[in-house]
Amino acid sequence: MAARFDYAQAEEIARAFASYGVRYLFIGKSGAILLGYPDTTQDADVFAAKGEANGRAIVAALRELGFPLSDSQAAEIVRGKDFVQLRSGPFDLDLVFAPDGIETFDDAWRRHVDVEGFPVCHLDDIIASKIASNRQKDRESLPRLQAFREYWLRHRE
Amino acid sequence: MASGDSKQRREWEAEFAAAAARPLRTRMRYAFIRTYKPVLDDAPYRSFDTMAEYRQWCQKNLPDWLGYGSAV
Numbered sequence: 001m002a003a004r005f006d007y008a009q010a011e012e013i014a015r016a017f018a019s020y021g022v023r024y025l026f027i028g029k030s031g032a033i034l035l036g037y038p039d040t041t042q043d044a045d046v047f048a049a050k051g052e053a054n055g056r057a058i059v060a061a062l063r064e065l066g067f068p069l070s071d072s073q074a075a076e077i078v079r080g081k082d083f084v085q086l087r088s089g090p091f092d093l094d095l096v097f098a099p100d101g102i103e104t105f106d107d108a109w110r111r112h113v114d115v116e117g118f119p120v121c122h123l124d125d126i127i128a129s130k131i132a133s134n135r136q137k138d139r140e141s142l143p144r145l146q147a148f149r150e151y152w153l154r155h156r157e
Numbered sequence: 158m159a160s161g162d163s164k165q166r167r168e169w170e171a172e173f174a175a176a177a178a179r180p181l182r183t184r185m186r187y188a189f190i191r192t193y194k195p196v197l198d199d200a201p202y203r204s205f206d207t208m209a210e211y212r213q214w215c216q217k218n219l220p221d222w223l224g225y226g227s228a229v
Contacts, residue, residue: 135212
């Protein structure tokens, strides 16, 4: 079982992805947590832009981080799957290339928030994605997340 | 019921304020946990061509109590 995700690993993602020029955003509950939402989660969710160049950059960065990707797995990431779940690396990571409820990566990038150097989807996009995915666990947590949105908007600098 | 809702809201706001007072590094230490999730954690790698395909796989293969299934 992989280690618990922590701040240092988030920094490693940011450093490795920046060094290879990966276009990405933290999304999902891990993104909300970076924005200040107090809750628990297990893995980091990254929304990455689709495209061959970004896919190659992601593969290079993930291998540097210690994810043992085979050539066929790397080829899938480059070719552009909508969702890739990695459980073999130093921490658990979900790569989402087409999150429900968000039109394009560029749309999300225009609205994104920088949190101490971590690029994070705007809370409205995180909520839109959770509404659109319509999972039981998201439906149950949405009222609290929406309450946090109101708090967050009131207290943003 | 309304007063229950507002009590709940006040409790949440207190939690949000407490979290906001902590540094990000501390918030992350509290937030990221590690527990085994059956089926989901049993493969080192999975990929799906579409999100719909992923949702269908979750619905079909994961225990209901994990909450990955579609909300009714």
